[in-house]
Amino acid sequence: MSLLGEDQLTEDGEFVINIGPQHPSTHGVLHLKTWLNGETIVKIQPHLGYIHRSIEKMCESLSYRQYIFSTSRMDYLSAHMNNQACVLAVEKGLGIEATPRAQAIRLILAEVTRLTSHLLWWGCTGLDLGAVTPFFHAFREREALVEVIEESCGARLTQNYCVPGGVMTDLHPTFQTKLKKAVAQVKGKLDEYDELLTGNVIFEQRTKGVGFLSYDDAISYGCTGPMARASGVSCDIRKWFPYDGYDKVQFDEVIMTGGDCYTRYMVRMKEMKQSISIIEQMVDNIPEGDFLTKTKNVIKLPKGDFYQRVETARGELGVLLVSDGGSTPYRVKFRSPNFSNLSAMEHMVPGQKIGDLVAIMATIDLVIPDIDR
């Protein structure tokens, strides 16, 4: 694969340039080959695979306990939700359910992870569009949440906290008090965030009406998560197919219909408030009891297909386990949200200015390891 096309200037006078693959300027090692007519993008082609590790193949030789942990390295900002999907798929195969306490712990941590992910996204979006300050603000709040996670899980990013039947260890004794403090800190700052970036005239001009994705295209391209919800598609797995007790908490699915970068931004800002509300409802209501159901040391699933989906910070993650009755999966497929969201880019971007590409990339919220797997 040559980096440039055959000629830098095509016969139609289009200029071919390569954007990326450089981390962090293109959000990981994303390589976009773009054809330009003046400043307008005529065609765009993402080139993928720079960090392809073939996790699906690796999983075929790992046991049902081990394969969970390789998925923390896919969407590393939603590592906990990736683990959760894998664990739920194994539990579905075994026909067991985690204890109520474990379910509540998983749910809270999933929402904390979503908050940390959205905070990082918010900081990076500001950075991409030329506002450096939001990055530091977001990381200050994110750090408080990550420390709470670290205390119980032992890791900041790749938590690996979920195991079939529950969670690995019980919560740290100070978990609840510290989490309440950290969440209150984030909650107090969200209005400040709005003042800093949301209402900013330059920010609005750079995002409003840019990168439009229609309702039908969002469905046809298989978009999920905040990106699809900004185009009016109802797709929140937490509402459609509740898992780990999401049917018992009160929250709203944020759906807006603008379809542009600004709407995608607003959806995530509103989702942060919903996550905070879920954490506040649950943090004092974690049931007492065991944090782990007993399972056999060597897990063997019955023959068949088991599909489990969860809502990560970026959309629907699906785990398809094909079992032949052995102690390792016969085939594992990860339907990753970013992969489908990225495919819509080839449709959204042509016709936009090259400067707007950065805004589009930022609001799709790409995590490249999740695409490459």
Place this chain on the structure above:
Amino acid sequence: MTNEELKTTVIGIVPDTNFDETGEFLTANVDAKELLPLMEELRNRKELNFNYLFCLTYVDWKSHLTMVYHLISKSHKHQLVVKVQIDDVGRPEIESVSGIWKTAIYHEREVFDLFGVKFRNHPDLRRIFLDEDWPGNPLRKNYVDENMIEL
């Protein structure tokens, strides 16, 4: 639609469909040559309206290969899995569904890359993750990598 109604409708389109209800989803096993007509009906009939292809994948069973399509309708909230068996293990080929759901463009490229399945009438069939000159298709069960160590 309930699973029973779905079954009668699908049999109305493709009479010799085998159903499997043991799993989570209703699964329809169809012949490769029936795939495209069935998929078009599933997408376009108002009462079916399967507008969302949420997972497209492949399973290598050594003796044969199985293509798996997971479908859901956003308006009717019913789900269906369509499976197609391909017996030609050496040079697998199948009709592309990317004309019906655009998300299949990328997913089929992934299957082409990692399994070596050729999709007829695909608009842009290139490898997606691996280099153009990468030997073999890594997710196939008969793939041999000289650097791979058996534990």
